[in-house]
Ligand SMILES: NC(=O)C1=CN([C@@H]2O[C@H](COP(=O)(O)OP(=O)(O)OC[C@H]3O[C@@H](n4cnc5c(N)ncnc54)[C@H](O)[C@@H]3O)[C@@H](O)[C@H]2O)C=CC1
């Protein structure tokens with residue numbers, strides 16, 4: 280499939296008239312062909328117009344048709360073949376095996392949402408039948424279902440060019456909910472974005488859907504993203520990226536005459552608590568496993584273990600020795616973009632220059648654009664006194680905080696901002712200590728895990744990939760897993776509508792065969 284550098288607007292491909300830019304080969308910094316041309320305000324307007332026109336047809340597609348569309352998107356992505364992986368490797372610097380796995384996750388995610396749509400539970404159909412004889416007042420017939428909120432703007436992430444990008448989790452959840460999507464390609468991987476965008480475009484056509492169900496816009500700057508979020512037809516935003524970018528979009532969305540929700544996944548340092556008995560019995564093993572998670576994908580995961588908390592002692596010493604030794608042998612790895620590499624180096628340099636911080640180990644040095652892993656330590660006292668030590672350094676760097684006792688670990692956790700994940704390493708003898716920390720963690724994070732690390736989010740029904748601000752802009756939701764569909768839905772009640780006017784989900788004969796909540800009790804179809 281040739282990459283043209285065009286914006287994909289509805290069924291068409293339109294050369295933008297904005298500034299041109301090229302993808303950069305992550306490993307070398309060289310420009311790649313072709314030139315991409317940024318969308319203009321007229322392109323944003325056209326994409327949003329088409330999305331608004333598509334909304335009422337698309338959101339009422341039969342569940343089976345919408346599910347088949349999601350599956351068609353998955354098939355079309357796979358059909359691109361190796362060209363997608365090769366282009367993505369060049370643009371992101373990520374290795375083949377990782378990207379093949381990420382492609383699997385992307386299509387798996389689309390197929391999971393196809394299942395969610397077929398199941399119909401997301402509609403949350405409720406029926407409170409009329410009670411005309413009720414005294415003192417009769418009760419009306421009330422029925423409820425969830426509907427699509429409207430067109431969704433999706434900002435692809437730099438660090439997951441497939442699974443969190445053009446046809447990634449946000450797009451899959453929005454399309455499953457019945458929302459048209461206008462995607463803004465991440466400028467770090469425009470070629471990958473175009474290939475995937477064309478696959479979605481092809482699936483829209485193949486399934487006979489209105490063309491406005493999907494558009495893809497390009498821009499190396501922020502003008503297109505700003506215009507998109509400000510457009511009155513856009514009803515919600517999905518974003519994964521920096522705190523600065525996410526907050527800027529939240530402000531734009533809040534300042535509109537009609538404010539809209541922004542679901543932004545931003546910064547997280549993902550505390551890992553090493554409890555005493557576990558440290559004592561297997562501190563060295565945990566240290567080696569920690570380095571594996573820390574350096575995965577050059578540390579460019581928002582779930583990266585950036586903060587380690589432990590009580591001082593022989594167990595922690597063993598952990599640090601093993602982790603330092605393992606980290607010292609880690610090859611430097613190409614980072615996603617020169618900008619992300621530069622930000623990583625600046626973050627590491629700031630830690631190195633901090634008098635309260637000790638450098639425990641550095642990984643092997645590498646070439647230009649390659650991140651060199653780093654492990655630092657400080658005291659709880661210094662950490663609590665210096666807010667900058669709790670800031671995310673995006674890449675393979677982590678800070679160990681030596682604590683005098685468990686109460687101090689708890690105090691440090693209480694002071695942290697919202698996080699995506701927290702991990703506890705524990706043995707049975709640590710249960711009591713863990714039990715005391717769980718309420719704090721529940722208030723601070725979206726996912727609590729035991730004897731593991733947060734990298735590698737499972738796509739499933741019980742996953743929360745979210746957390747209180749600033750991990751995300753809205754800690755009540757998730758960006759991974761089937762629950763993500765709820766970000767793009769809104770409940771509507773129908774009072775006393777004749778059966779012929781009700782949506783299929785709520786008709787008396789229940790043609791969609793849904794489990795429905797009748798007078799508060801969930802009942803199977805046909806009951
Ligand atoms: N927490 C996480 O999951 C991630 C965090 N990051 C952090 O973000 C830094 C920069 O990475 P990027 O991926 O380039 O993130 P970014 O936030 O700079 O950009 C993400 C997307 O948002 C757009 N954007 C950014 N600021 C905008 C604004 N003010 N108005 C409209 N659109 C805007 C960009 O054009 C891009 O499409 C990294 O160094 C890292 O610190 C990056 C990736 C993932």
Ligand SMILES: O=C(O)CCC(=O)C(=O)O
Pocket residue numbers: 436438439443519579580581582733734735736737744
């Ligand atoms: O760890 C993962 O699988 C996902 C991480 C993530 O969401 C991110 O880095 O943006």
